[in-house]
Amino acid sequence: MRRLKTFVAALLCGLALTGAAAAPSSPAAQPKVFHYAFLIAETGFDPAQxxxxxxxxxxxxxxxALYKYDHLARPYKVKPNVAAGMPEVSEDFRVWMVKIQPGIYFAPDAAFKGARRELVAEDFVYALKRFFDPVTKSPAYSYFNDAGILGLDELRQQALKSKKPFDYDQPVEGLRALDRYTIQFRLKQPRPRFIYSLAGGDQYGAVAREVIEHYGQDHAMEHPVGSGPFMLTKWRRSSQMVLERNPNFRELFYDAEPNADDAQGQALLARFKSRRLPMVDRIEISIIEESQPRWLSFLNRQLDYISVPLEFSSVAAPKGRLAPNLAKQGIQMERVLNSDRTLYYFNMDDPLVGGDAPEKVALRRAIALGTDTQREVGSVRRGQAVIAQSLVAPGTWGYDPAFKSENGDYDLARARALLDMYGYVDKDGDGWREQPSGAPLLIEYASQPDALSRSFDELWKRNMDNLGLRLNIKAAKWPEQLKAARAGQLxxxxxxxxxxxxxxxxDLEILYGPTAGGQNLGRFRHKRFxxxxxxxQRLPDGPEREALLREAQKIITAYMPQKYLVHRILxxxxxxxxxxYRRPPFGNQFWQYIDVDMDLKKVKTGS
Structure with missing residues (x-):
């Protein structure tokens, strides 16, 4: 990688310039290293891509990002990150103004030619424009376009129509740096929750234009340069990532606002308050796709953290309590019902399962009704999940644990009756159903080549066999499946x-028609939805918005473009x-808030 060849020189230059802003640890101190593993390979590190x-x-x-989620507040609290305070917002939620703190700097990089590069308002303007540049092909374009920032999508359409490069220098009415430290957003429609779009550095984080121009758009995924607590120093694709403390990182001290009755949160605050962040020096991430070697790596103390693989959940936490042998070693546990949902989607452009014709809807609903989710929870998931009734995730607005819908049903008799009623019957006597026209009926399911996925494959085979539907499983690595999904090939x-x-x-966006081919992988289109x-989007939270959500849930259940399976217990x-350590409410950012006692690790591991 070109960046790594110039990294040492740039880093030394950055360290010389930062002086007191360098890491507080003594140079002679043993670096604090946190070892971590992903079960699925990364795709790259350009927030816009x-x-x-x-x-x-x-x-x-x-x-x-401009804002962040308090890592201890529950259910959540949005707080300033690099912003100098909460935004100034007009009464109609259409004008948002944010001031950022001066004196924040990007990590050292060759793109800055040895100079310290301050974070300014224009970096957020540039970063947001990149989602609209057709060359970027951002999968999050639709999400940010939904905000309705005046003039921004028009700039994109101008580039598409003229076939000329996106004009980053052209002023946009709805996105302006009023001065070096002030950003103004002007929106077409009210957006009461726009602040959530400003609270995710994983996507809308400040990007320096010099970096993209230095390495080129085609290499932006390989050269992330931000002003956050860490910087990428080593990357072997689908194998290993190493991040080190950003020597230019600002003075930031541990603080949080846990609830008064949150004993764990209060204890963490008391222990770490006013500690300089981040507290560790390096993060080493491995890709370990198979569950058994990942679990063994943790037991062998090669990993400092693990989200327990499903296959070993009953070993690690029988009946939801930490196993005595692990507790005796001093291992710590946290269990949460995650804000997520697993699902499978149908490609609505597919000639077999897509479309709104009654027989196509019947086929999708029959497959959904024939999916034995309770068996999935009890077998593959080892009880570490609850059945999902809709797309709304626990901990998010609109979730009601008492809500019930057909989505959560398993009814094999009804599923078979639906297939019979709409002509999906065995016409040639080979034991498998054909299409109403008599053409072959082959369900193709995309999967991954790992042990856990193979367990799900077995469930799919069992469910489809019970329905008399022939199944073909198409396995490929997850990043490859994602590319195929975006191309509409699954x-x-x-x-x-x-x-x-x-x-x-x-959550609703993954079914919103204009996002088809982006976040809406299944290409569902429905006018009323x-x-x-x-x-x-326009309404504040309240009964009127909730009534619309319930109507949307009914449409999804009726047309069944997606089958929601479970909410996972982690x-x-x-x-x-x-x-x-505490699992963050949103955003998956926690490395800066943890500490590693290297002396204790040495004693425990004997190394």
Whole structure:
């Protein structure tokens, strides 16, 4: 990588310039290293180009957002990050003005030619424009376009129509740096929850224009340079990532606002308050796709943290309590019902399972009704999940644990009756159903080549056999499946979505017609659903917005473009020498808040 060849010189230059802003640890002190593993490979580290969870975990620690979620407040609290305070907002929620703190600097990089580069308002203007540049092909374009920033999409359409490069220098009415430290957003419609778009550095983090121009758009995924607590210093694709403390990182001290009755949160605050952040020096991430070697790596003390693989959940936490042998070692546990949902989607452009014709709707609903989710929870998931009734995730606005819908039903008799009623019967006597026309009926399901995915494959085979539907499983690595999904080449794909904000709107976005081919991988289009989506964007939270959400849920259940499976229960374990860990409410940012006692680790591991 070109950046790594110039990294040492740039780093030394940055250290010389930063002086007191350098890491507080003594140069002679043993570096504090946190070892971590992803179960799925990353795709890259350009905030405007990534959408997968694992890449966004990394970018969220490299790039700074204007705002952040308090890591101890529950259910959540939005606070300034690099912003100098909360935004000034007009009464109609259409004008938002944010001031940022002066004296914040990007990590050292060759793109800055040895100079310290201050973070300024224009960096947020540039970063947001990149989502609209057609060359970027951002999967999050639709999300930011939904904000309705005046003139920004028009600039994109101008570039598309003229086939000329996107004009980053052209002023935009709705996105302006009023001065060096002030940004103004002007929106077409009211957006009461716009602040959530400003609270995710994993996507909307400040980007320096010089970096993109130095390395080129085609290499932006390889060269992330932000002002956050860490910087990428080593990357072997799909194998290893190393991040080190950003020597230019500002003076930031541990602080939080846990609830008064939150004993764990209050204890963490008391222990770490006023500690300089980040508290560790280096993060080393490995890709370990198979569950058994990942679990063994933790047991062998090669990993400092693990989200327990499903196969070992009953070993790690029988009946939801930390196993005595692990507790005796000083291992710590946290269990949460995650703000997520797993699902499979149908490609609505697929000639077999897509479309709104009654027989196509019947086929999708029959497959959904024939999906034995309770078996999935009890077998593959080892009880570490609850059945989902809709797309709304726990902990997000609109979630009601008492809500019930057909989505949560398993009814094999009804599923078979639907297939029979709409002509999906065995016409040639081979034991498999054909299409109503007599043409072959082959369900194609996209999967991944790992042990856990193979367990889900077995469930799919069992469910489809019970329905008399022939199944073909198409396995490929997750990043490859994502590319195929965006290109509309998959018929059915099962995956999980973890919420990055406390609002339901991003969950609805994956079904919003204008986002087809982007976040809307299944290409669902429904006029009334889109109207509901747009109206919900404008409304403040309340009964009127909730009524629209319930109507949207009915449309999804009726047309079944997606089948929601479960909300996952996550069991996180940390080694005894790790302190300060708590799963963040949103955003997946926690590395800066943990500490590693290297002396205790040496004693415990004998190394």
């Amino acid at each position: 990534v959408s997968d969870l694992y890449s966004r975990v990394v970018t969220g620690h490299i790039f700074d 018929m059915i794909w099962q995956l999980g979505f973890t919420d990055s904000t406390p609002d339901v709107q991003p 889109d109207e509901i989506y747009e109206e919900m 069991t996180d374990l940390t080694q005894p020498w790790v302190s300060g």
